[in-house]
Amino acid sequence: MLVSDFRYDLPEAQIAQEPLADRSASRMLHLDRRTGAVRDLGFCDLPDLLRPNDLLVLNNTRVFSARLYGRRSGQRAQPLSPRNPASRDFLSGRVEVFLTRQLTQQPNEWECLVRPGRKLGVGERIYFGTAPELQAEILTRGPFGERRIRFAPVANFFQLLEALGHVPLPPYIVREDRPGDRQRYQTVYAKEQGSVAAPTAGLHFTQEILARLRDRGIEIAEITLHVGLGTFQPVRVERVEDHRLHRESFTITPEAAAQINQAIEQGRRIVAIGTTTVRTLESAIARSTNGRLAPLTDEADLFIYPGYSFRVVNAMLTNFHLPQSTLLMLVCAFGGRERVLTAYRHAVQKSYRFYSYGDCMFVE
Numbered sequence: 533m534l535v536s537d538f539r540y541d542l543p544e545a546q547i548a549q550e551p552l553a554d555r556s557a558s559r560m561l562h563l564d565r566r567t568g569a570v571r572d573l574g575f576c577d578l579p580d581l582l583r584p585n586d587l588l589v590l591n592n593t594r595v596f597s598a599r600l601y602g603r604r605s606g607q608r609a610q611p612l613s614p615r616n617p618a619s620r621d622f623l624s625g626r627v628e629v630f631l632t633r634q635l636t637q638q639p640n641e642w643e644c645l646v647r648p649g650r651k652l653g654v655g656e657r658i659y660f661g662t663a664p665e666l667q668a669e670i671l672t673r674g675p676f677g678e679r680r681i682r683f684a685p686v687a688n689f690f691q692l693l694e695a696l697g698h699v700p701l702p703p704y705i706v707r708e709d710r711p712g713d714r715q716r717y718q719t720v721y722a723k724e725q726g727s728v729a730a731p732t733a734g735l736h737f738t739q740e741i742l743a744r745l746r747d748r749g750i751e752i753a754e755i756t757l758h759v760g761l762g763t764f765q766p767v768r769v770e771r772v773e774d775h776r777l778h779r780e781s782f783t784i785t786p787e788a789a790a791q792i793n794q795a796i797e798q799g800r801r802i803v804a805i806g807t808t809t810v811r812t813l814e815s816a817i818a819r820s821t822n823g824r825l826a827p828l829t830d831e832a833d834l835f836i837y838p839g840y841s842f843r844v845v846n847a848m849l850t851n852f853h854l855p856q857s858t859l860l861m862l863v864c865a866f867g868g869r870e871r872v873l874t875a876y877r878h879a880v881q882k883s884y885r886f887y888s889y890g891d892c893m894f895v896e
Contacts, residue, residue: 533772533838538856538864540876546883547704548890551716556738559891560849561879568871570878575736575892578849584749586847587795587802589788591731591809592754594722596690597697597714598631602660604652627658629668629681630700631693632728632761633781640683641671643761649677661696676768678761690725700728702888704854717888726758726781732851732888733806753791757782757812757832767856772837777858779831782812786827792844793824801846803896807859810866811836813844837861838869847896852879852886867895 552558560578562571573581582588604625628647635641646652654673658681660666666689672680686692699709699717719734721742745752761778769775784792792813795802804810815832816825825844835858848866853859864872875893884891 535767535770535772535775535856537772537869538860538873540855540873540880542855542880542886546880546886546890548885548887549705549707551735551889554738555720555736556741558736559884560736561875561884561891561893563867563871563875563893563895565867565871565895568868568874570875572882573894576741578894579741579744579748579750581894581896582745582748582750582803583801585751585798585800587751587753587791587800588745588805589753589755589792589802589809589813590719590721590734590737590805591757591812592719592721592723593727593731593756593758593808594725595700595718595727595730595759596725597693598700598728599698599709600629600631600660600666600693600696601698602627602629602658602666605657605659627652629658629660630728633758633778634726635680640685640689642668642681642683644679644681645677645761646670646679647677652679661692666692666696702729704887705889721754723754724756724758724783726756727760729759730888731757731759731806731808733849733892735851735889736849736892737805751791751795753788755782755784755788755809755812757808759808765858767858772861775835775858777833777835779833780808780811781829782815782832783829784812784816784825784827789825789827796824796844802844803847803849804845805849807848807850807853807862810845810848810862814840814842817843836865838865840865842866847894849892849894851888851892852876852884852890854887863893863895 556575558575560573560575562573630645631642633643656670658668668681668683670679670681699713701709717730758781760780767775811832815834
């Protein structure tokens with residue numbers, strides 16, 4: 533299967549640059565994966581589409597300020613603006629570090645992406661902020677700007693990250709992050725800190741919508757998958773089967789496992805909110821020997837593309853994804869490639885807003 537089989541054309545103007553003032557005011561495209569029929573709805577219609585006794589599964593991960601701007605060894609401290617062209621004059625020694633996954637806590641080591649990748653070698657030190665100051669040493673280097681770094685010990689590391697770091701908006705949002713993004717690029721049910729990107733299908737939910745769901749008798753379970761490089765890593769091969777995902781940490785609590793197992797045993801629908809939830813549930817069942825999910829903390833590297841047979845998920849809510857991305861391939865595996873791409877073309881024609889701050893699609 534070719535990666536180019538997952539292309540579609542999208543006008544740049546339809547890439548959402550700002551969130552809506554009302555989270556739940558997004559449009560929602562409904563796709564019937566059995567017939568291919570599509571309907572133009574609003575996200576507020578979701579409670580009426582779901583059935584009483586459905587189990588809705590959310591990813592409760594919380595995004596942290598994972599993008600840091602610093603300076604190389606020997607460079608003077610100076611104010612940095614991440615989206616200001618002047619701050620991208622990397623010849624001046626200013627660098628960008630995008631933390632993607634914490635590897636160890638003591639010592640505090642991380643996987644990350646750096647810019648400029650070719651200029652930052654093993655042993656180089658990077659300094660962030662002035663007082664107090666974070667500093668890190670590059671331990672190893674990999675392809676495409678990937679690095680392993682170690683931070684010098686500090687007592688309040690994550691507090692410093694929140695003070696010095698920036699909201700890790702994706703690169704197709706071509707503006708500087710703002711204070712409002714700290715709240716808006718976060719689900720209302722975010723709890724477990726650890727993601728470098730939001731599980732964007734969840735951004736549409738409000739407490740009012742969650743209350744409506746519960747009033748209809750829809751059960752809600754929460755799992756955690758910390759979004760890392762595996763979710764947004766570009767596909768750099770021609771054949772889909774040759775791509776490999778980075779690992780991402782996930783946790784299914786005993787309570788969530790019991791809710792999911794009971795729904796499976798009773799033949800109730802399991803509705804996944806977002807591709808990260810789909811990957812977590814399907815990764816967990818792949819480790820099972822008896823068809824039941826066990827409570828566990830593990831790492832997911834399951835790559836789902838057409839031909840995959842789903843064992844847990846019966847319906848899903850998802851945002852619109854980039855062409856030729858692993859996320860689009862997952863949705864195509866669930867809904868059928870031709871039907872999903874036809875639905876995408878419909879969404880383009882009807883001027884839906886795309887990607888993280890955009891509209892959504894419900895596939896059942």
